[in-house]
Amino acid sequence: GAGVSQSPSNKVTEKGKDVELRCDPISGHTALYWYRQSLGQGLEFLIYFQGNSAPDKSGLPSDRFSAERTGGSVSTLTIQRTQQEDSAVYLCASSLQGYQPQHFGDGTRLSIL
Amino acid sequence: DQQVKQNSPSLSVQEGRISILNCDYTNSMFDYFLWYKKYPAEGPTFLISISSIKDKNEDGRFTVFLNKSAKHLSLHIVPSQPGDSAVYFCAAPVGEYGNKLVFGAGTILRVKS
Numbered sequence: 679g680a681g682v683s684q685s686p687s688n689k690v691t692e693k694g695k696d697v698e699l700r701c702d703p704i705s706g707h708t709a710l711y712w713y714r715q716s717l718g719q720g721l722e723f724l725i726y727f728q729g730n731s732a733p734d735k736s737g738l739p740s741d742r743f744s745a746e747r748t749g750g751s752v753s754t755l756t757i758q759r760t761q762q763e764d765s766a767v768y769l770c771a772s773s774l775q776g777y778q779p780q781h782f783g784d785g786t787r788l789s790i791l
Numbered sequence: 792d793q794q795v796k797q798n799s800p801s802l803s804v805q806e807g808r809i810s811i812l813n814c815d816y817t818n819s820m821f822d823y824f825l826w827y828k829k830y831p832a833e834g835p836t837f838l839i840s841i842s843s844i845k846d847k848n849e850d851g852r853f854t855v856f857l858n859k860s861a862k863h864l865s866l867h868i869v870p871s872q873p874g875d876s877a878v879y880f881c882a883a884p885v886g887e888y889g890n891k892l893v894f895g896a897g898t899i900l901r902v903k904s
Contacts, residue, residue: 721882780837
């Protein structure tokens with residue numbers, strides 16, 4: 679389809695392992711966002727990419743979290759040395775530009791054992 | 792500090808009646824608000840927005856009201872349908888370029904047939 683695509687849809691891993699989550703934004707959208715939703719909570723902003731500008735990393739909770747966006751399209755969120763508190767649904771969104779309604783993927787449900 | 796608050800975790804409404812979902816915010820500089828709807832295992836979908844220059848915006852069965860003096864907005868759904876059963880989030884853009892959204896914790900709406 680033409681929507682935001684995320685993979686994998688579910689990921690279960692052991693504490694201490696590294697994980698990579700992938701996001702394919704809507705074609706032509708220059709802005710890409712990562713959020714996470716912990717159980718019973720609202721969405722929490724993590725990082726924002728806009729075109730070739732430096733990303734806004736202000737929401738990343740620790741230096742174990744990093745993200746990159748290659749070629750202005752696909753993005754990968756990496757969590758190193760995972761902890762149990764990293765368990766959440768990680769959502770990616772894109773928009774034509776910043777300050778436009780964001781279109782979300784279905785998320786990756788991450789479970790850390 | 793939670794800038795956007797949805798104080799009702801859940802709401803149950805009879806089909807055909809009005810659903811009213813409430814949202815409060817603390818930052819008087821917010822000038823744009825969005826409502827998203829989320830079904831289980833899916834990403835949030837944009838529903839309706841309102842700019843602070845308006846006090847009402849209507850789209851079909853959905854109307855959002857904004858009371859700036861009270862820092863309060865509400866989403867009205869009339870008539871409510873069973874397919875409206877979902878989690879509803881209000882959100883506001885923050886950051887230098889309005890590039891990230893802060894979300895409320897969400898309200899679970901159940902429409903009974």
